[in-house]
Amino acid sequence: MSRKPMVRPGGRSARVQEAVHTAVRELQEEVGRSELTVPLVATRAGVTPSTIYRRWGDLQELLSDVAVEHLRPDTPPPSRGHLSADLRGWAEQFIEEMSSPVGRTYIRDALLGHPDGDNAARCSAYAAEQIEVMLARAAERGEDAPDVETVLDRVVAPMMYRILFRPGDLTAPYAHRLVRELLEGPGTR
């Protein structure tokens, strides 16, 4: 299956992407996602269906792209003066958002993108970027800090694993415990 790479901002491509994404978001709220079709999205966005097929391949790939955009953080994590407080606050918000019904739907859609595509990897890259901001602040303050891959393994991965495969203990105290065990454990450098 040959697909065009995702467009970069600017120009007609970016305007089409914005119009199509907006159409998907609006129609999901208005008619529900099970009623979505490529022609319906195209009409709302003011483009032809073939424009959508050419760029995204199919509806599933489009929904995956829209979901990943939803999962992109708007702002860097707030600074709370210490790495443990930064990570605790971030992990608490992450588990709350991602384990909500809306969050689960976005994660699921993101994973439904083409297996050779990079939609799922973009989700992980967003989390890694947020973590890197907090680790860089810790380094500026002279605090000891683990590396980003260790934070992904010890904090993000367990939350995401439970959201996808083992729902139950998806609470702020669980997120806090993961951060505490990360910072007190042998992974800390």
Added chain:
Amino acid sequence: MSRKPMVRPGGRSARVQEAVHTAVRELQEEVGRSELTVPLVATRAGVTPSTIYRRWGDLQELLSDVAVEHLRPDTPPPSRGHLSADLRGWAEQFIEEMSSPVGRTYIRDALLGHPDGDNAARCSAYAAEQIEVMLARAAERGEDAPDVETVLDRVVAPMMYRILFRPGDLTAPYAHRLVRELLEGPGTR
């Protein structure tokens, strides 16, 4: 969406399930999964399409059920005389199987089951059962051992997170390092 619970072994239900699962597996190899349809599977399995719709709801749910069956371990993990060796061997096999193209397809299909269903949770339950066997052996030998949820958080979750979201470092040494850090770290009880 109302669906019948998955059947238990024995009787006509079990025979239908076995015939339908076998038909899916054969047809996936013969015609490829993109060509699969419920009528095609029904014909091969010798049942009516409505039997399949009634029990599974749709093709996606059927593929998810078949995938989870594939992910069910056939045998308990081999005993290697010590918990660290048992877990290392098991994690190494897990990462090798699950990160293969076939393994990824099964995980993806399992996650594609109905969001309110238990297909994804069954995958996690299989891993937990295997780990519990190893932990019980360790307890019999008088070894210190973490609990099963800690092993899931520290060994299974990072592997699965990277398989789904962050492909790259999916090697046996990575699996071994997760086990070493689990057993040497503060999570050990």
